[in-house]
Amino acid sequence: MTLQERLQAIYSRMEQARDRGGHNQNICLVAVTKTHPAAVIRNAVDAGIGHIGENRVQEADRKFRELPAEPSPVKHLIGHLQSNKVNKALLLFDRIDSVDSVRLAEKISRKIQEPDRRIPVLLEVNTSGELSKSGFAPEQTEDMISILELPGLQVEGLMTIGPLTDNKRAIRSSFARLRSLLEEINRNRPSDYPELKTLSMGMSSDFELAIEEGSTMIRLGTALFGPREPRI
Numbered sequence: 001m002t003l004q005e006r007l008q009a010i011y012s013r014m015e016q017a018r019d020r021g022g023h024n025q026n027i028c029l030v031a032v033t034k035t036h037p038a039a040v041i042r043n044a045v046d047a048g049i050g051h052i053g054e055n056r057v058q059e060a061d062r063k064f065r066e067l068p069a070e071p072s073p074v075k076h077l078i079g080h081l082q083s084n085k086v087n088k089a090l091l092l093f094d095r096i097d098s099v100d101s102v103r104l105a106e107k108i109s110r111k112i113q114e115p116d117r118r119i120p121v122l123l124e125v126n127t128s129g130e131l132s133k134s135g136f137a138p139e140q141t142e143d144m145i146s147i148l149e150l151p152g153l154q155v156e157g158l159m160t161i162g163p164l165t166d167n168k169r170a171i172r173s174s175f176a177r178l179r180s181l182l183e184e185i186n187r188n189r190p191s192d193y194p195e196l197k198t199l200s201m202g203m204s205s206d207f208e209l210a211i212e213e214g215s216t217m218i219r220l221g222t223a224l225f226g227p228r229e230p231r232i
């Protein structure tokens, strides 16, 4: 199957999941190109992909150099960002979808010098409680809301990685939890702060469940590009 054919199949599964869920949301598809060479990013962009995700700064740096200036996809950082790589990440990426601590948010805020620049970010929440995952605990809503006060960031929503299990109920409840957290944060945000609208949830194995639960952004690697290659 060509990438174009895989995309068509995915778009129709997305649409069906959206109909089942009844949230009527727009959904952004982020193509996760980690471990794949720059040529894979170029092909994806040629196939009409407008958003790509990478999870490591150094790998992205190497690959993005090989991309033509135009057309340029929106580049999402989706992995844990070490504080010594914030500067580089801000040069490479258009947005950071994996802000997983107040400390990191503060660091990003300090590094943004231009008074009018606000980098779009998502706050990552560990909805499954799995120790291997980073992110805010769902109970840390006050910490998450405190980030809305920082200059230089525009918090657009939340991100989570579903639990590593076949149990659909557990996966679904993790996504439903993220949706209710978004509502809670919106209820308690400063009155002049734009509504948080993005729910980045759903990967190759669980994107349909996520869309049924209201996901507005899915992150697909394997479903688009096949199994990941050894780290380059």
Ligand SMILES: *Cc1c(COP(=O)(O)O)cnc(C)c1O
Pocket: 032, 034, 055, 078, 079, 161, 203, 204, 205, 219, 220, 221, 222, 223
């Ligand atoms: C790798 C990765 C994905 C994509 O995973 P697939 O299962 O290959 O679709 C999505 N989100 C994050 C944060 C990732 O690291």
